Amino acid sequence: MKVSFNSFARQWEEIKEPTLQALDRVGESGWYILGREVAAFEKQLASQWGLPFAVGCANGLDAIEIGLRALGLRNGDKVLTTSLSAFATTLAIVRTGGVPVFIDVDDSGLVDLDEAAQILESDPSIKYFVPVHLYGHCLNLDALEKLKSRFGLKIVEDCAQSILARSGNRPCGSVGEVATTSFYPTKNLGCIGDGGAALCRDEKIASHLRSLRDYGQTAKYEHTILGLNSRLDELQAAFLSNLLLLLEGATAKRRRTAARYRAEIKNNRISIPPVPADSDSVWHLFPTLVEGRDELQRHLKDSGIETAVHYPVSIHSQKALDGVPYQVVGTLKNTERFCTQELSLPIHPYLTEEEVTFVIETCNHWRP
Numbered sequence: 001m002k003v004s005f006n007s008f009a010r011q012w013e014e015i016k017e018p019t020l021q022a023l024d025r026v027g028e029s030g031w032y033i034l035g036r037e038v039a040a041f042e043k044q045l046a047s048q049w050g051l052p053f054a055v056g057c058a059n060g061l062d063a064i065e066i067g068l069r070a071l072g073l074r075n076g077d078k079v080l081t082t083s084l085s086a087f088a089t090t091l092a093i094v095r096t097g098g099v100p101v102f103i104d105v106d107d108s109g110l111v112d113l114d115e116a117a118q119i120l121e122s123d124p125s126i127k128y129f130v131p132v133h134l135y136g137h138c139l140n141l142d143a144l145e146k147l148k149s150r151f152g153l154k155i156v157e158d159c160a161q162s163i164l165a166r167s168g169n170r171p172c173g174s175v176g177e178v179a180t181t182s183f184y185p186t187k188n189l190g191c192i193g194d195g196g197a198a199l200c201r202d203e204k205i206a207s208h209l210r211s212l213r214d215y216g217q218t219a220k221y222e223h224t225i226l227g228l229n230s231r232l233d234e235l236q237a238a239f240l241s242n243l244l245l246l247l248e249g250a251t252a253k254r255r256r257t258a259a260r261y262r263a264e265i266k267n268n269r270i271s272i273p274p275v276p277a278d279s280d281s282v283w284h285l286f287p288t289l290v291e292g293r294d295e296l297q298r299h300l301k302d303s304g305i306e307t308a309v310h311y312p313v314s315i316h317s318q319k320a321l322d323g324v325p326y327q328v329v330g331t332l333k334n335t336e337r338f339c340t341q342e343l344s345l346p347i348h349p350y351l352t353e354e355e356v357t358f359v360i361e362t363c364n365h366w367r368p
């Protein structure tokens with residue numbers, strides 16, 4: 001049996017017909033950038049997410065940059081964030097001129113909000129925060145909201161891995177001024193190419209985001225601010241509108257697989273990190289922590305099971321940050337533990353029950 005980490009082939013079987021119709025519709029319309037499809041998708045996304053405004057962008061990286069710019073981040077402003085994420089989270093901060101301040105993650109692998117409170121207490125010059133809802137978990141939003149009001153923070157929530165996740169009954173991304181997501185193909189809602197979005201509750205911020213993604217225009221040929229070219233195109237929007245209809249079902253499948261892994265994986269060398277309190281996770285990834293991670297990865301590969309590591313290298317240790325101003329708080333002990341021990345098991349929505357059983361049995365039979 002072969003168990004792949006993602007399954008674009010099985011997805012294509014399901015969405016081929018509506019995708020070809022969408023292509024035809026966009027082609028016939030003769031309108032390819034910022035038209036009806038993008039507007040319709042933005043409305044649909046905002047309503048399904050539970051936030052009033054969504055603004056399509058070219059990718060998740062740009063969405064974070066646009067979000068930070070809309071919140072007024074200026075050169076040299078410090079931005080609290082995590083070193084355990086896709087590099088893009090930090091890259092967006094640095095590109096906007098921010099100075100990342102890395103703090104540790106907690107036992108779930110998400111940015112440690114208690115440690116955040118301590119550092120914010122000792123350094124009142126930090127006014128921005130980019131938390132990441134990693135692995136499809138949602139950070140505790142009550143705790144995040146308290147932190148925000150106690151320290152007067154401006155927050156862009158990186159929801160690239162957590163679309164539709166909730167904390168209690170609140171949607172992920174509803175505490176920060178801006179929530180961003182990515183439609184990179186491997187994400188829970190992935191397009192056939194690159195895409196992303198920034199969402200918000202405030203109409204003024206929404207028009208600022210819209211202007212920033214389109215050169216800073218407020219009307220045609222009227223440039224009031226310096227923006228980016230970061231538009232979602234009509235074809236991707238049409239594709240995403242179809243896929244969004246399947247997202248609840250696909251998320252339910254991810255949740256069922258996660259429940260099985262959590263109940264049935266029984267090997268004392270493999271532990272499953274806890275889920276943040278109140279998180280109704282969407283399981284973009286299924287992280288495990290393993291002493292001898294590389295051996296387990298080889299064992300699974302030899303049995304035909306693909307896995308991945310999120311992430312093997314912490315962001316502040318990446319060469320690209322040499323010479324870039326940033327700050328590290330403490331030893332980032334948990335971050336380093338995740339980098340050494342984390343192994344993600346396959347959890348895409350097209351896994352069959354037999355494949356899930358096979359992954360579980362292969363993990364349970366591993367004796368290093």
Ligand SMILES: *Cc1c(COP(=O)(O)O)cnc(C)c1O
Nearest residue numbers: 059060061086088089160182184
């Ligand atoms: C994928 C990802 C991004 C970047 O998204 P792109 O669309 O690839 O630019 C940012 N943050 C996190 C946590 C991600 O997983």
